[in-house]
Amino acid sequence: MSIDMGNFTPLFSLVGGVVIGVAAAVLILFNGRIAGISGILGGILGASRDEAGWRAAFIVGLIAAPVLASMLGKPVMPDIQAGWGELIVAGFLVGIGTRYASGCTSGHGVCGISRGSVRSLVATATFMAAGFVTVFVLRHITGGWGG
Known part of the structure; x- marks a missing residue:
């Protein structure tokens, strides 16, 4: 096994991990919810208006983050x-x-x-x-x- 040094991004990976950890901590601290994507997405249809709002915002954020990242630099396209x-x-x-x-x-x-x-x-x-x-x-x- 070898590391593809051209695509090796330890700094971006570290920052991404920290952002995920902070987002999970913020969600549980301020909303009392666990940042599990399947639960958030699965609960969006039958949720009350208040519940649907934060769930939709979370999903939109998941979609918007890579779009924003690609606008700030080289787009990351997985193979x-x-x-x-x-x-x-x-x-x-x-x-x-x-x-x-x-x-x-x-x-x-x-x-x-x-x-x-x-x-x-x-x-x-x-x-x-x-x-x-x-x-x-x-x-x-x-x-x-x-x-």
Whole structure:
């Protein structure tokens, strides 16, 4: 394994991590809510007007942040080596996983682990293991994405 030094951005990564941590802390301190994306998005439809407002603002912020970042500098475009069908199936499977795990990687990994939740530690370890196995199988056993 090697690091692509042309795309290695430790400062931006550090700043991004700090911003995520601060946003999660602000949400729990001022709103009493955990910054779990699946819960925020999943609760937007049946929420009261007050609840829907902060949830919508959070989702808009998630979409606006990379747009703003690309306007401030070089746009960051990930190299996704999968087709639309694979992305849709993957998204569906992630959605099922978040329902079974009672939350997503952001809720468990960022907020749950920082609160010392054993359930979140187990959920995050399971998410990571499933991701590692999936990438290994798709890249080394099946011959690549869509192969």
